[in-house]
Amino acid sequence: MSAVAKIETLLEENRLFPPPEVFREGAVARDATLYEEAARDRLGFWTRMARELAWFKPWDRVLTWAPPDARWFEGGRLNVSFNCLDRHLAGPRRNKAALIWEGEPGDTRVYTYQQLAREVNRFANVLKGLGVEKGDRVTIYLPMIPELAVAMLACTRIGAPHSVVFGGFSAESLRDRINDSEARILITADGGFRRGGIVPLKANADAALEGCPTVEKVVVVKRVGDGSVAGPRKGAGSDAAAAFEADMRGGRDLWWHELMAKAPAACPAEPMEAEDILFILYTSGTTGKPKGIVHTTGGYLTGVYATTKYVFDLKEEDVYWCTADIGWVTGHSYIIYGPLANGATSLMFEGTPDYPHRGRFWEIVAKHGVNILYTAPTAIRTFMRWGPELPAGFDLSSLRLLGTVGEPINPEAWIWYRQHIGGGRCPVVDTWWQTETGSILITPLPGVIPTKPGSATRPFPGITAAVVDEQGREVPPGAGGYLILKEPWPAMLRTIYRDHDRFIQTYWNKFPGLYFTGDGARIDEDGYFWLLGRVDDVINVSGHRIGTMEIESSLVDHPSVAEAAVIGRSHEIKGQAVSAFVTLKEGVEGTAQLNEILKKHVAGKIGALARPEEIFFTAELPKTRSGKIMRRLLRDIAEGRALGDTTTLADPTVMQKLKTQYDEAG
Numbered sequence: 001m002s003a004v005a006k007i008e009t010l011l012e013e014n015r016l017f018p019p020p021e022v023f024r025e026g027a028v029a030r031d032a033t034l035y036e037e038a039a040r041d042r043l044g045f046w047t048r049m050a051r052e053l054a055w056f057k058p059w060d061r062v063l064t065w066a067p068p069d070a071r072w073f074e075g076g077r078l079n080v081s082f083n084c085l086d087r088h089l090a091g092p093r094r095n096k097a098a099l100i101w102e103g104e105p106g107d108t109r110v111y112t113y114q115q116l117a118r119e120v121n122r123f124a125n126v127l128k129g130l131g132v133e134k135g136d137r138v139t140i141y142l143p144m145i146p147e148l149a150v151a152m153l154a155c156t157r158i159g160a161p162h163s164v165v166f167g168g169f170s171a172e173s174l175r176d177r178i179n180d181s182e183a184r185i186l187i188t189a190d191g192g193f194r195r196g197g198i199v200p201l202k203a204n205a206d207a208a209l210e211g212c213p214t215v216e217k218v219v220v221v222k223r224v225g226d227g228s229v230a231g232p233r234k235g236a237g238s239d240a241a242a243a244f245e246a247d248m249r250g251g252r253d254l255w256w257h258e259l260m261a262k263a264p265a266a267c268p269a270e271p272m273e274a275e276d277i278l279f280i281l282y283t284s285g286t287t288g289k290p291k292g293i294v295h296t297t298g299g300y301l302t303g304v305y306a307t308t309k310y311v312f313d314l315k316e317e318d319v320y321w322c323t324a325d326i327g328w329v330t331g332h333s334y335i336i337y338g339p340l341a342n343g344a345t346s347l348m349f350e351g352t353p354d355y356p357h358r359g360r361f362w363e364i365v366a367k368h369g370v371n372i373l374y375t376a377p378t379a380i381r382t383f384m385r386w387g388p389e390l391p392a393g394f395d396l397s398s399l400r401l402l403g404t405v406g407e408p409i410n411p412e413a414w415i416w417y418r419q420h421i422g423g424g425r426c427p428v429v430d431t432w433w434q435t436e437t438g439s440i441l442i443t444p445l446p447g448v449i450p451t452k453p454g455s456a457t458r459p460f461p462g463i464t465a466a467v468v469d470e471q472g473r474e475v476p477p478g479a480g481g482y483l484i485l486k487e488p489w490p491a492m493l494r495t496i497y498r499d500h501d502r503f504i505q506t507y508w509n510k511f512p513g514l515y516f517t518g519d520g521a522r523i524d525e526d527g528y529f530w531l532l533g534r535v536d537d538v539i540n541v542s543g544h545r546i547g548t549m550e551i552e553s554s555l556v557d558h559p560s561v562a563e564a565a566v567i568g569r570s571h572e573i574k575g576q577a578v579s580a581f582v583t584l585k586e587g588v589e590g591t592a593q594l595n596e597i598l599k600k601h602v603a604g605k606i607g608a609l610a611r612p613e614e615i616f617f618t619a620e621l622p623k624t625r626s627g628k629i630m631r632r633l634l635r636d637i638a639e640g641r642a643l644g645d646t647t648t649l650a651d652p653t654v655m656q657k658l659k660t661q662y663d664e665a666g
């Protein structure tokens with residue numbers, strides 16, 4: 001980017017976009033009332049939100065806070081699937097679309113609330129029939145198909161915590177997650193469609209299960225091999241799909257459709273304690289081992305219900321589309337639980353933006369009349385590169401609100417999104433949150449808060465956030481620091497599964513009593529929050545969190561590698577890209593072929609999302625005298641900056657050599 005363009009960007013950051021008048025007039029929240037209410041009485045505000053849900057038994061206490069342990073709505077009993085389904089069946093929503101689903105090949109299915117409830121009841125009975133009891137963990141490794149929603153809701157119906165593993169993860173990643181949660185059941189599919197190819201989920205699952213002693217039964221959805229999508233698929237793919245057959249192991253593997261055909265149609269919703277575990281979702285941290293983030297029932301549902309209602313300004317007739325994968329928290333909270341708890345119509349799409357053509361998203365918006373679109377900055381930057389003519393070729397006039405999540409959005413992308421997708425009339429909500437926070441925490445309310453491109457604006461009502469220095473003191477406006485949360489909130493994580501010490505260590509030890517987000521931020525003169533990215537060893541590639549240590553351990557696991565250091569360097573489209581610096585074992589030559597092999601090795605061990613963009617072979621890595629690798633200096637090299645302070649290095653000449661080598665290779 002030229003210097004002039006950069007200055008323009010900075011100027012644009014001060015542009016203010018008040019809510020369009022037409023939007024504000026019809027908005028669910030159109031003035032500061034909610035903020036005032038929550039500022040006056042934070043717990044009262046969350047109590048009022050929780051009361052909008054259906055409870056079998058009211059709570060005795062709104063909050064018990066013994067930092068870092070929070071218990072919300074203790075004594076209350078409720079059920080998530082009841083709130084997402086049953087309570088909509090009594091009134092006119094009964095025959096409203098709950099899910100509109102579109103498969104990658106173009107096949108679509110629509111489930112009304114009544115139909116979805118029927119499927120969920122039946123699958124809950126299937127799980128019971130397989131011996132699943134309240135509290136048993138169920139791992140779900142499925143593509144983005146309706147059965148995924150059905151399986152999750154069925155788990156919540158009987159009180160079995162689910163652990164959804166993103167379909168792009170490798171067999172090994174799946175195995176680690178199954179074993180950490182000691183799941184009894186795995187739900188998967190024969191395969192999934194991706195960019196015209198087939199992802200062999202069942203084969204991956206079989207490989208994973210070689211080392212999973214707790215899994216008793218595997219339920220397999222026939223997605224690829226059922227022949228139903230052979231029609232719309234063109235070319236070699238259709239034959240491949242028709243010929244696709246999963247290898248079913250007798251006694252262990254069971255077909256979803258066969259079990260469903262025999263399952264009774266009604267299953268009562270189990271009354272769960274507010275603090276019973278709802279689900280575990282694994283995410284990356286600063287060590288090599290992913291952590292199982294634990295969310296509980298009452299607080300989580302209250303948080304996602306309230307934020308979905310107000311941030312997305314939901315109206316009864318809206319079609320709402322969040323483009324995330326349900327394997328990530330965004331999909332959990334804002335494809336399934338938040339929208340369905342609100343009785344909304346949630347669109348779910350199996351495919352990618354570029355298959356079979358680059359206008360696929362816009363085709364879907366036009367075809368289904370999408371009103372609210374929630375996507376990631378990395379996708380928006382990709383669309384920018386493809387050019388505005390593509391979306392201009394479709395009727396996007398149904399859109400009235402746009403959202404983004406997952407990483408900081410650069411002002412250019414924000415403006416482009418508003419202009420070329422939103423036609424200049426739709427507010428843009430940039431929503432900041434994390435797997436750990438469960439629900440959106442920093443965001444504009446679109447009918448209330450004037451937005452600034454690149455800022456997530458203000459904490460949601462009932463959320464108290466601040467930016468502090470190394471000592472935990474709040475910094476003045478404009479100064480950078482660590483983003484922290486001062487008070488507990490309902491959807492916050494309660495622990496790391498079976499590792500409460502790590503929970504305390506990771507989030508609460510840096511600033512006792514304050515939740516440490518791991519993000520840098522600053523607050524401007526108007527009280528707006530600007531997120532600056534991670535300050536720890538977590539990187540964010542296309543909105544996906546990956547720990548540098550995870551990639552390093554997978555690299556050193558290869559017999560040729562002696563040592564590895566991984567950093568995230570800035571990348572125009574992905575936000576960050578994985579850059580690896582590798583020293584090889586004695587006598588091993590750093591060939592181009594080995595470079596490719598190592599990239600593949602990482603993708604195979606973790607999943608394609610972790611595949612390094614580049615691997616750089618070096619004789620030595622920069623280390624402090626105590627042997628710690630200085631990643632900061634590697635980042636300087638990869639981003640072509642002047643080297644920072646090298647005085648703490650054991651051997652300062654390493655950096656000069658490395659930089660010369662890198663620049664020559666580059």
Ligand code: WTA
Binds near residue numbers: 430436540
């Ligand atoms: C980053 C995804 C800036 C941040 C919901 C956070 C963001 C991490 C934003 C969590 C945003 C998410 N602006 N950064 N609007 N949203 N992040 O757990 O670094 O996959 O800590 O949750 O993504 O990623 P996670």
